[in-house]
Amino acid sequence: MFKREKSIEIQQNRDVRCAHGKVAIQGIGMSVYSFFVDGLLIDTGSYSLSQEFQSFFKELSIEQLALTHSHEDHAGNAAWIQQHKNVPIYIHRDSVSLCAEDGEYPLYRQALWGERPAFVAQSFGDTLQTNSAIWDVIETPGHTTDHLSFYNRETGAMFTGDLFIQTKTKVVLDEENIVHTLASLKKLLNYDFEVIYCCHAGFIEDGRTKIKEKITYLEEMEGAVKQLFNKGYSVEEITKAIFPRDYPITKASGEQWSSKHIITAFINQFKQESLT
Numbered sequence: 001m002f003k004r005e006k007s008i009e010i011q012q013n014r015d016v017r018c019a020h021g022k023v024a025i026q027g028i029g030m031s032v033y034s035f036f037v038d039g040l041l042i043d044t045g046s047y048s049l050s051q052e053f054q055s056f057f058k059e060l061s062i063e064q065l066a067l068t069h070s071h072e073d074h075a076g077n078a079a080w081i082q083q084h085k086n087v088p089i090y091i092h093r094d095s096v097s098l099c100a101e102d103g104e105y106p107l108y109r110q111a112l113w114g115e116r117p118a119f120v121a122q123s124f125g126d127t128l129q130t131n132s133a134i135w136d137v138i139e140t141p142g143h144t145t146d147h148l149s150f151y152n153r154e155t156g157a158m159f160t161g162d163l164f165i166q167t168k169t170k171v172v173l174d175e176e177n178i179v180h181t182l183a184s185l186k187k188l189l190n191y192d193f194e195v196i197y198c199c200h201a202g203f204i205e206d207g208r209t210k211i212k213e214k215i216t217y218l219e220e221m222e223g224a225v226k227q228l229f230n231k232g233y234s235v236e237e238i239t240k241a242i243f244p245r246d247y248p249i250t251k252a253s254g255e256q257w258s259s260k261h262i263i264t265a266f267i268n269q270f271k272q273e274s275l276t
């Protein structure tokens with residue numbers, strides 16, 4: 001069995017309590033956040049950190065749970081919340097039935113994040129009401145098709161789930177569509193926000209600037225990919241040209257995480273454009 005190193009740290013950023021869970025296994029370390037504001041819990045962290053996150057949840061008067069998407073590192077403790085807090089759990093309509101079953105994930109993800117036990121969720125409306133704010137529930141597909149972001153109209157805080165993570169994305173999960181990610185990042189700019197709360201990077205004070213930087217980074221990459229594509233380069237050749245480095249996660253995940261998925265999504269877009 002794998003040995004996991006685990007910890008949790010609670011921080012307060014403005015009106016938001018941020019629980020920063022960390023898990024490391026064989027030298028690969030990851031962070032995941034859960035947020036609490038105005039009676040609302042946003043994401044639950046991973047089951048591998050269930051004891052750590054439970055100590056956070058126990059101190060809170062949680063009235064409802066909003067999930068940005070169904071991945072095991074976000075919804076891993078939703079079943080515990082259901083059993084111990086008995087509050088409504090909201091997720092994208094397309095994931096309600098998925099969450100009624102235990103999650104199935106490859107071994108390397110189970111090792112890092114643990115299981116995602118089944119729970120009963122309901123779908124969101126267009127907005128969400130907490131004690132002192134109305135929130136926009138924003139469809140932001142890309143990382144997954146069911147991905148949502150949450151905007152607090154009262155404080156202007158934006159909760160971005162796994163939409164941002166970092167500026168210079170180098171590898172993505174096979175189910176991520178970077179073309180959709182880029183469109184979702186642009187969509188967020190329609191809202192009046194500065195700070196973001198990211199589920200893997202935490203509180204980012206200049207979040208709007210960071211999101212703009214990510215948009216620029218991806219657009220420049222898109223341009224570079226297009227040039228090579230028009231010259232007739234293959235996916236493999238373009239990937240090697242844009243991402244000369246190999247990332248350890250690519251091999252460790254059996255290529256579920258790879259730079260190639262970024263290139264493939266751009267190329268599929270170009271092919272579609274040339275058909276219309």
Ligand SMILES: [Zn+2]
Nearest residue numbers: 069071143162
């Ligand atoms: Zn995710």
